[in-house]
Amino acid sequence: MTSLSNIAPPRFDDVLAAAGRIKGHAVRTPLLEAPLLNAKLGGRLLVKPEMLQKTGSFKFRGAFNRISMIPEAQRAAGVVAYSSGNHAQGVACAAAMLGLKATIIMPADAPAIKIANTRAYGAEVVTYDRFGENREEIGARIAAERGATIVRPYDDPGVIAGQGTIGLEIAEQAAELGAALDAVLVCCGGGGLVSGTALALSEKLPGVPVYSVEPAGFDDTARSLASGSRIANDMSNRSICDALLAEKPGEITFELNRKLLKSGLVVSDAEAQIGMAHAFRYLKLVAEPGGAVALAAAVTGKIDMKGKTIAVVCSGGNVDQAAFLEALTTAGEV
Amino acid sequence: MTSLSNIAPPRFDDVLAAAGRIKGHAVRTPLLEAPLLNAKLGGRLLVKPEMLQKTGSFKFRGAFNRISMIPEAQRAAGVVAYSSGNHAQGVACAAAMLGLKATIIMPADAPAIKIANTRAYGAEVVTYDRFGENREEIGARIAAERGATIVRPYDDPGVIAGQGTIGLEIAEQAAELGAALDAVLVCCGGGGLVSGTALALSEKLPGVPVYSVEPAGFDDTARSLASGSRIANDMSNRSICDALLAEKPGEITFELNRKLLKSGLVVSDAEAQIGMAHAFRYLKLVAEPGGAVALAAAVTGKIDMKGKTIAVVCSGGNVDQAAFLEALTTAGEV
Numbered sequence: 001m002t003s004l005s006n007i008a009p010p011r012f013d014d015v016l017a018a019a020g021r022i023k024g025h026a027v028r029t030p031l032l033e034a035p036l037l038n039a040k041l042g043g044r045l046l047v048k049p050e051m052l053q054k055t056g057s058f059k060f061r062g063a064f065n066r067i068s069m070i071p072e073a074q075r076a077a078g079v080v081a082y083s084s085g086n087h088a089q090g091v092a093c094a095a096a097m098l099g100l101k102a103t104i105i106m107p108a109d110a111p112a113i114k115i116a117n118t119r120a121y122g123a124e125v126v127t128y129d130r131f132g133e134n135r136e137e138i139g140a141r142i143a144a145e146r147g148a149t150i151v152r153p154y155d156d157p158g159v160i161a162g163q164g165t166i167g168l169e170i171a172e173q174a175a176e177l178g179a180a181l182d183a184v185l186v187c188c189g190g191g192g193l194v195s196g197t198a199l200a201l202s203e204k205l206p207g208v209p210v211y212s213v214e215p216a217g218f219d220d221t222a223r224s225l226a227s228g229s230r231i232a233n234d235m236s237n238r239s240i241c242d243a244l245l246a247e248k249p250g251e252i253t254f255e256l257n258r259k260l261l262k263s264g265l266v267v268s269d270a271e272a273q274i275g276m277a278h279a280f281r282y283l284k285l286v287a288e289p290g291g292a293v294a295l296a297a298a299v300t301g302k303i304d305m306k307g308k309t310i311a312v313v314c315s316g317g318n319v320d321q322a323a324f325l326e327a328l329t330t331a332g333e334v
Numbered sequence: 335m336t337s338l339s340n341i342a343p344p345r346f347d348d349v350l351a352a353a354g355r356i357k358g359h360a361v362r363t364p365l366l367e368a369p370l371l372n373a374k375l376g377g378r379l380l381v382k383p384e385m386l387q388k389t390g391s392f393k394f395r396g397a398f399n400r401i402s403m404i405p406e407a408q409r410a411a412g413v414v415a416y417s418s419g420n421h422a423q424g425v426a427c428a429a430a431m432l433g434l435k436a437t438i439i440m441p442a443d444a445p446a447i448k449i450a451n452t453r454a455y456g457a458e459v460v461t462y463d464r465f466g467e468n469r470e471e472i473g474a475r476i477a478a479e480r481g482a483t484i485v486r487p488y489d490d491p492g493v494i495a496g497q498g499t500i501g502l503e504i505a506e507q508a509a510e511l512g513a514a515l516d517a518v519l520v521c522c523g524g525g526g527l528v529s530g531t532a533l534a535l536s537e538k539l540p541g542v543p544v545y546s547v548e549p550a551g552f553d554d555t556a557r558s559l560a561s562g563s564r565i566a567n568d569m570s571n572r573s574i575c576d577a578l579l580a581e582k583p584g585e586i587t588f589e590l591n592r593k594l595l596k597s598g599l600v601v602s603d604a605e606a607q608i609g610m611a612h613a614f615r616y617l618k619l620v621a622e623p624g625g626a627v628a629l630a631a632a633v634t635g636k637i638d639m640k641g642k643t644i645a646v647v648c649s650g651g652n653v654d655q656a657a658f659l660e661a662l663t664t665a666g667e668v
Contacts, residue, residue: 027366280620
């Protein structure tokens, strides 16, 4: 893989520029709270529900910002992305809205519904054998043949800046609610969402600690923050948090995260399901497992909530019915 | 019951005043759409998700507005409401936020969770035997003894004006989305939500037809609109849409609705569940059965969606886990 170490991380001004680009195209999701949940926790929990974002996850923000930045001369060649999940839908939808052709490289054994959804947004889907082929090589080849722009899932300054608009909105909306934040918790796969959010908050609410939250077995960012350098996961581990299974922190994202994050929290799959059940009961939101880990960390005591005001990002809600029903049933009444 | 025929219905200015009162206290819920759902329907469907409102339903708006209007001298005596559902929670939460004591009269056999929730908002719950006692008489007696203000669930100008803020927001948010509405669909029990919303829209988007949506067997407003006078339901009918089981249209609400509504649509319980499944899959929202009927009407062909732009109000999400799981399972993949 090409080294990205010569690419400068985004700055706060890039997040502001992203906010201008996505305005009127992305949903300005509200910042929600539930009085009954606050009473249960003994603190104030503010939830940023990015499952309400276009395509059901925050990924639309970064994709729309990044694609908006493609120079006019390169637009006709379109964009290429590789993803089996939320990034694929975010890129496909954003490209369609901006009038660019999108090619999404997905494993041939990806759930049919995900392939169908990506096609429904107007993208061309190219499938590959995930055991015999390398998706990055396929992406690079298609991009080279067509002159298309690759839209990476997280290790791209434009993508990170787009996700960072969530941090701007949290700061503005918390102020509107009269809430002084004690901490912000953000889920973390490759780190694009948490790094962008932390970048925005470092200017808007300096001094408020930002934590990454990862599923057990995929706590590469937590361990990397502790050690000071990028550590990979054992990819034979398993988790239901399919949106958060990056192999290791991104280069650009970790460059930001090691400076901006307080530390990394970790939740089990069972705790992620408890987070989903809280989103259902108290907030009336459908969270996917990976989208619920920050909420899960708050409601299962991974951070002290007593008398505190904590904001959490719920990153997405693309979960199928069977997995959702199983999560609620397993978690029981919360 | 006291006749309300001498009480003037609210006017548009009352809705504007309500908007000023609830600002910063109620959630300004977004107006959402899902590109994949739009593609499926061949039209544009905009959803106002009031399950994201404080207490999980739109009822908070009317309650907060009405309680805010109580003169200073009467505040110490508190408020009284009778409800086993969303109105109880809306009144309890709004009263607590405004510093008034709330007494909620609930049937002794109401679900324990609803009684517990209402108490958790700080209200005193007085239970009664729904087979041997009359809740309105109990409410009137408590109100008289204490000098407390009764907050009716719908037949009150202040309550209607509060619900009408949803119409103001729909008009503003549709304009922000560049959407010219062809119709607005609103669920209907006693008619407070739909009358207030129609009142606001009659000034903000004159000429856009507004339809009530009711569950089969409880289509009193549809039949009353057709006949021109208030017709009651057969209360031996049953529906899972527990939030919409009023006996007949309110006096004040019907005075507005007969002038402002185009007509009434009706959906079956099975269609309400299909609405819930669409809210889950495409919008990542938890809708209760009654909260999903307007969405259900749009997705099951009760109104022509082809090439049209339709807004629907999803009024609430207070559904227990078992009923939600059953709805998704019954509806299947949508």
